[in-house]
Amino acid sequence: MIWNVEEFTRAAGATVERLAAYVDESQRGLPPVIARRPPGELAERLGLARWIREGGMTPDDHAGFLAAYLEEGTRLHHPASLGHQVAAPDFPAALADLVHGAANNPMAVYEMGAAAATVEHEVVRWMLEKAGYGAAGGGVLTHGGSLANLTALLAARAAGAPDAWTEGVPGDLALLAPASAHYSLTRAAAILGLGERAVVPLETDPLGRIDVARLPEALDRVRRAGRRPMALVASACATGTGLHDDLRGIGEFCAEHGVRFHVDGAHGMSALLSDEHRHRLDGVELADSLIWDAHKMLRTSSLAAAVLTRRGSDLDAAFRQEASYLFYGDPHGDGDSGEPGGRGIDSIGRTVECSKAELGLKVFLNLAWRGERGLGDYVARQYATARRLWELGRERPGFTFPYEPESNIVCFRYGTGDQLEIRERLMAEGSFHLTSAEIGGVRHLRATVMAPATDDKTLESLLDQVSGCRTQTFGST
Ligand SMILES: *Cc1c(COP(=O)(O)O)cnc(C)c1O
Numbered sequence: 001m002i003w004n005v006e007e008f009t010r011a012a013g014a015t016v017e018r019l020a021a022y023v024d025e026s027q028r029g030l031p032p033v034i035a036r037r038p039p040g041e042l043a044e045r046l047g048l049a050r051w052i053r054e055g056g057m058t059p060d061d062h063a064g065f066l067a068a069y070l071e072e073g074t075r076l077h078h079p080a081s082l083g084h085q086v087a088a089p090d091f092p093a094a095l096a097d098l099v100h101g102a103a104n105n106p107m108a109v110y111e112m113g114a115a116a117a118t119v120e121h122e123v124v125r126w127m128l129e130k131a132g133y134g135a136a137g138g139g140v141l142t143h144g145g146s147l148a149n150l151t152a153l154l155a156a157r158a159a160g161a162p163d164a165w166t167e168g169v170p171g172d173l174a175l176l177a178p179a180s181a182h183y184s185l186t187r188a189a190a191i192l193g194l195g196e197r198a199v200v201p202l203e204t205d206p207l208g209r210i211d212v213a214r215l216p217e218a219l220d221r222v223r224r225a226g227r228r229p230m231a232l233v234a235s236a237c238a239t240g241t242g243l244h245d246d247l248r249g250i251g252e253f254c255a256e257h258g259v260r261f262h263v264d265g266a267h268g269m270s271a272l273l274s275d276e277h278r279h280r281l282d283g284v285e286l287a288d289s290l291i292w293d294a295h296k297m298l299r300t301s302s303l304a305a306a307v308l309t310r311r312g313s314d315l316d317a318a319f320r321q322e323a324s325y326l327f328y329g330d331p332h333g334d335g336d337s338g339e340p341g342g343r344g345i346d347s348i349g350r351t352v353e354c355s356k357a358e359l360g361l362k363v364f365l366n367l368a369w370r371g372e373r374g375l376g377d378y379v380a381r382q383y384a385t386a387r388r389l390w391e392l393g394r395e396r397p398g399f400t401f402p403y404e405p406e407s408n409i410v411c412f413r414y415g416t417g418d419q420l421e422i423r424e425r426l427m428a429e430g431s432f433h434l435t436s437a438e439i440g441g442v443r444h445l446r447a448t449v450m451a452p453a454t455d456d457k458t459l460e461s462l463l464d465q466v467s468g469c470r471t472q473t474f475g476s477t
Contacts, residue, residue, distance in 0.1 A: 032430025138312020242409025
């Protein structure tokens with residue numbers, strides 16, 4: 001059926017109004033940060049079965065449904081939202097999602113969205129420049145860091161075992177990574193056919209950072225076992241702790257020993273935009289590949305991630321596919337040769353996805369509104385707030401912090417009891433959303449400062465609540 005554009009305009013207007021109120025009350029910390037009604041009750045409250053069976057939603061019904069839907073969810077704009085590394089999206093990116101939802105230009109082939117493809121191309125070029133990759137670099141946006149890691153490791157596999165695509169995977173490949181690496185890397189090793197057991201854990205310090213001095217030993221062990229290192233992975237920063245590996249030290253080691261170097265910068269790469277924090281990524285330009293999530297610190301909705309390689313040709317080698325209706329002639333035109341009426345930029349040869357969303361637009365609109373500077377300031381502010389939690393918490397009895405934070409991720413313990421009980425209590429009250437992480441086998445509470453609304457008052461209240469005082473409570477005012 002064709003759109004009734006008047007109806008659309010009304011429904012969209014009501015949606016925007018409802019969302020504006022939702023973000024406003026969330027930012028002010030008024031309602032509970034999280035609601036977790038059981039799914040059965042929730043399906044009932046939202047009338048899901050009836051809507052699915054009968055349809056017939058009107059703009060007014062839609063407004064009512066949306067209000068209830070938002071109320072029953074998790075509020076990432078809320079100051080007490082200190083849980084996962086998921087952005088409280090900025091609104092230019094939210095507008096991009098609406099545009100994609102309506103226009104739907106899946107742009108992995110140029111003819112399905114010339115503007116979308118060109119926007120992505122420029123965003124990727126900007127990211128390559130920020131990462132310190134030269135003109136030979138290449139990249140593509142993909143639906144998330146996990147896919148980006150998989151893609152980077154596919155490129156690594158193609159470099160180390162070029163016949164793997166057609167002949168299958170040789171049994172002697174190894175992936176070197178610390179136990180603190182994101183689980184998507186181990187998964188990727190399994191998906192790529194190396195098998196999880198091909199992942200060789202690197203020695204780390206007690207906080208999970210790669211011990212550079214012990215890399216020669218690890219490499220020796222791998223080679224003596226008759227295995228070929230396909231790649232070595234470092235984190236910038238590690239998901240659990242927010243701590244950074246020594247990229248320069250590791251990069252130099254890899255260059256010297258001919259080992260391919262991959263940096264998982266899903267969370268921390270955006271610090272490239274902050275003069276104050278860029279030094280954490282010193283040496284990243286030595287990496288053969290890296291990933292960078294925009295839906296974490298560049299404030300887009302999920303999912304939008306970049307996979308970048310120092311040599312663009314590495315990325316082209318990652319996939320080799322025949323599909324006569326999509327691939328013909330020069331398979332991966334780089335856009336510079338796009339003659340009039342020509343094919344322009346096809347990124348489909350570099351991605352798992354076929355009908356890939358207009359991911360570049362989200363990143364581009366945040367940049368276009370806030371500028372590189374504005375996004376860098378956001379990163380610096382969030383990192384400073386996390387550091388503030390560390391400062392305030394250390395002054396209080398019962399709190400222990402295993403390290404000084406290097407990003408907006410902070411781990412701590414209160415007392416010696418079960419930390420997960422504290423987390424559950426706060427979530428049940430709807431007062432705070434925290435996560436947890438194990439460091440050296442010990443469970444810690446974990447705060448990730450994503451919302452721009454989180455301030456000193458929030459942090460004091462968090463420390464009160466964790467330690468069992470009930471002076472100021474979000475959600476009860
Ligand atoms: C979040 C994260 C990922 C996975 O990202 P998704 O975009 O959620 O798939 C990978 N690596 C690191 C270090 C991360 O922090």
